[in-house]
Amino acid sequence: MRVLVLNGPNLDVLHRRDPKLYGGISLGELESRIYAWAIDLGLQVRCEQTNHEGRAIDLLHEALDWAGGLIINPGAWTHYSYAIRDAVELFAVPVVETHLSNIDAREDFRRFSVLSDIATHRVMGQGPDGYHAALKHLAGEAPA
Ligand code: DQA
Numbered sequence: 001m002r003v004l005v006l007n008g009p010n011l012d013v014l015h016r017r018d019p020k021l022y023g024g025i026s027l028g029e030l031e032s033r034i035y036a037w038a039i040d041l042g043l044q045v046r047c048e049q050t051n052h053e054g055r056a057i058d059l060l061h062e063a064l065d066w067a068g069g070l071i072i073n074p075g076a077w078t079h080y081s082y083a084i085r086d087a088v089e090l091f092a093v094p095v096v097e098t099h100l101s102n103i104d105a106r107e108d109f110r111r112f113s114v115l116s117d118i119a120t121h122r123v124m125g126q127g128p129d130g131y132h133a134a135l136k137h138l139a140g141e142a143p144a
Helices: 011-016 027-041 053-063 075-079 082-088 129-138
Strands: 002-007 044-049 069-073 095-099 121-124
Touching: 002 027, 002 053, 002 129, 011 027, 027 044, 027 129, 053 082, 069 129, 095 129, 121 129
Parallel strands: 002 044, 002 069, 069 095, 095 121
Antiparallel strands: none
């Protein structure tokens, strides 16, 4: 299965963000781990990150033609972007909404997710390992 892993705004500076919330690693290190996990699981992954909502939507549209699964961490767009929701809603394949931190246990504004009712599966609060859980879900190696 081919999988798009899409990280949204401010995840390019992951290493500068609160390590207690975000794991203290760089995006490059996270993506290296994702590629290694994907090989173990027999998945073909393409990792992308953008700070630009229109670019994210273009990447999602392109992935409609090739991806068998989507892992998306929309960053702060999670909490307000109906444009990202509309693009994600186009996917007929499994979509895993993934967050490094536990958005349900932080500020009130983070508790609402525009994707919560359309994602096939949600992973949060597991730090970088959450992407492993998301990949395992797509590979059918994790409980639903
Ligand atoms: C995040 C949580 C969001 O609330 C925040 O805006 C992010 C990252 C996470 O991975 O925990 O940028 O999606």
